[in-house]
Amino acid sequence: MVAARTAPNRSVRFGGERGVLDRRGLRDAAVLASVLDDTGKLTVGPEVSAVQTASAIRPSFVVDSALTSLDVGGWQGLGPEAVPQVDLGAWFTDPDWTGHGGESVTAFVARIRGATAAIDAEVLVVAGPVAQALLCGAPDNFFSTEVRPASVHIAAL
Structure with a gap:
């Protein structure tokens, strides 16, 4: 499950998934709660948006810092x-590129x-880039793997 929308998500900012949910994000998180039963262990990434989304789903969950989103280095907060x-071209075409000072897509x-x-x-609530990493198949496919805030995906872990 992808965390609901934040204001920086809406304005397309690197690292936007680290912000708080905006009004629509809060509403979308509440809708997610209605489609998910309350059985099974819920594990959540540490971003505020993931924690807020999980809180709307159920009161009990585990935050796992290993599920932290992509480190975009010096691009954090930029559009x-x-x-x-x-640099954007290099990042989108070379999954090993780290020119922003953060993590490569491959890593x-x-x-x-x-x-x-x-x-x-059984259920994860994670930032969008984390969902992309789980669904992409290979690092070369990361940017062609589309996920939307507050969306549900099924993956074998």
């Missing part, structure tokens, strides 16, 4: 228009897959 186009996907292999949970 794509503030990043040199050559991120490996980290998230390793973390989920060690988790005993």
Whole structure:
């Protein structure tokens, strides 16, 4: 399950998933609660948006810092228009690129897959990039894997 929307998500900012839910995000999180039964262990990424989404679903869950979203280094909080186009191009085409000073997509996907292999949970609530890492198949497919805030996906962990 992908965490609901934040204001920085809406305005397309790197790291926007780390903010608080906006009004629509709060409403969408409440809808998620109506489609998920309250059985099974719920594990949540540490971002505020993931914790707020999980709180709307049920009162009891485990926060796992190993499910932290992609580290975008110096791009944190920036919009794509503030990043040199050559750097954006490199990031989107080379999953090993780390020119922003953060984590490569390859390292991120490996980290998230390793973390989920060690988790005993039936339901995860995670930031969008974490869901992409779980669903992409391979790092080369990360950016073509689309997830939306407050969406539900099924994956074998």
